[in-house]
Amino acid sequence: MTATALAGCSTGTDDTNNAGGGGGGGEREQIDSLNRNYTVTEDSWKGSELALPNGGTIEYEGIVRNGPAVDFYVMTSGEYSxxxxxxxxxxxTGVSAPDTTSVEVSGSVQSGDYVFIVDNSNMGAASPPTNFNDDAVDVEVELTLYE
Structure with a gap:
């Protein structure tokens, strides 16, 4: 069960690489992105820290390639604890998608520190099957932050 920084999303790592960016005359500026394949074991989750110091937009696509439905959550770092x-x-709720195998989300958030989570536990809406197997899930995620 890990949360890692956006640019370094491997278990047990906390590599922070949040690029800043100025306003752009009405144009959105991409400030960071993440393309990952997660394997999330049953009763656990994987996460990535997101920093939007000036607010912005979180966009992501997620698809379960193998395994049961999961929860895709975005929450404040305080709620993550x-x-x-x-x-x-x-x-x-505007940038989260509970109990699904496929999602495409885009939404605005206020300035702050957030955590993006792929949840394969019984903490959220989706729960792993109770079949006494370790129902790991393989998930592809493409996430982009805009200012």
Whole structure:
């Protein structure tokens, strides 16, 4: 169960590479992106830290290539600590997609630090099957941050 920075999304790593960017006369400026294949074991999750110091747009596509439905969540870093502790948590409904195998999302968020999560646990809406197998899930994610 890990959360890693956007540009370094491997288990147990916290590589931060958040590029800043100025406003662009009405044009959105891409400030970071992530293209990853996650394997998420049953009863766990993988996450990536997202920093939008001036607010912006989070866009992502996710598809489960193998395994059960998962939850795609975006939450504040403060709510992520509740999630990690298996407590009740809140997520941003406009940029999250619970209990699905395929998603395409685009939404605006205020300035702040967020965490993007692929959840294969029973913490959210989707739950792994109770078949006594380790139902790992293979997920492809393409995520882009715009200012």
């Amino acid at each position: 509740h999630f990690q502790n298996q407590e009740r948590f809140q997520y941003l």
